[in-house]
Amino acid sequence: MKEFNINDTWKVSGQEADQYYAAIKNQVMEMARQRSQGILDRIIRFGRWELISGAIVWCILLVMAWSDFNSFVVLAILGAVTFAFSGRLYFSMLQNIRQVNSLHTKEAIKQYISILSSYHKKVANYVTWGTFVGFFGGLAAGLISDMEDLWEKLTNWMFWGIILVALVLLYFLGRFLKSAYLHYSIVKFIDELREVLEGLGVEELRS
């Protein structure tokens, strides 16, 4: 029977570990960073995707409405109002971000989180009110376009019943879609910035 010293063997294994690490050290961060590098890429990709797809959808809608002058005008006005509101929100958010002094990393992240959180709240309110204003605007436009049956429709309980059901559905569906979309477009980036901030806090405590 041969001798076997576990502790000595384990120490040799430690030396092997060092040799292995020395050989792969340059690749380590590349391996580990794969996911986190995605924060930047995803922000850039998402913004690009949002702008391009928004423009394409808008063009398609305008082309579809081309044959009907009234619809085209309504769509153009709604589009102009939407762009005015969302553009104001967006550029004000950008301006706030540019004003942040990024020399102090932790403070800068805190301010970015605060700006994006406020932007998120405003966009959420804007989408909620915009949906209902759009709904009633469309309803009013529809009613006005057919003035002959107007009084008959307004006094029909079935008509109001359908409106009520549509409103309830719109409320819940709109709420769900809004929350999912805002999470995908803004909230998750805020969460990731929070994680980075927490990580920095820990480092500060340790150092």
Place this chain on the structure above:
Amino acid sequence: MALHGLGCKKKYLWLTNLLMERAQQFQQLIDEYNGILYKIGRSYTRDEEDFKELYQEMLVQLWSAYGRFRGDAKVSTWLYRVALNTAITYQKKKKRLKVQELEPKAYRLADTSAAQLALEQQRASQVELLYHCIYQLKKDDRAIILLHLEEKSYQEMADILGITVNHVGVKINRARKRLFRLLQAEGYERI
């Protein structure tokens, strides 16, 4: 809603710098504790391919968890916990039972001179045998033996594994006996 504003040059540079800063801190951490990853990786895999895959997975998991680490435990405790959980999960995912023999020098990357070759080979084969025996232990025993060989205190082992300190003692004795039996079966006497 277009967040691409954050992608303008200044913000891109800022975030890149921030990630670089974190990456450097993480690199320092791995510089210090790389041995843990190696040993866990070797104990929970049977071949080089799996070992490399697990090693990378542990790094990725640690990097992901790094931002959430709040400093409420020792760094080494946190690192062991994440790495061991990753190894155990990895093994569950794999569920591949390979019975082939391990090549003695499968993991060795350093050059060895001719004079030292015989000694190195003997040591390497003993290391292989030790990992081979550890691998045959149950997954809980494997974790406790690893920590025991790393000379962790009972308290730290309890923190890492989430068990009581009294239980640590019992588990160590049991795992050691099993490991000794395995080594004896391989023809070794004094352990």
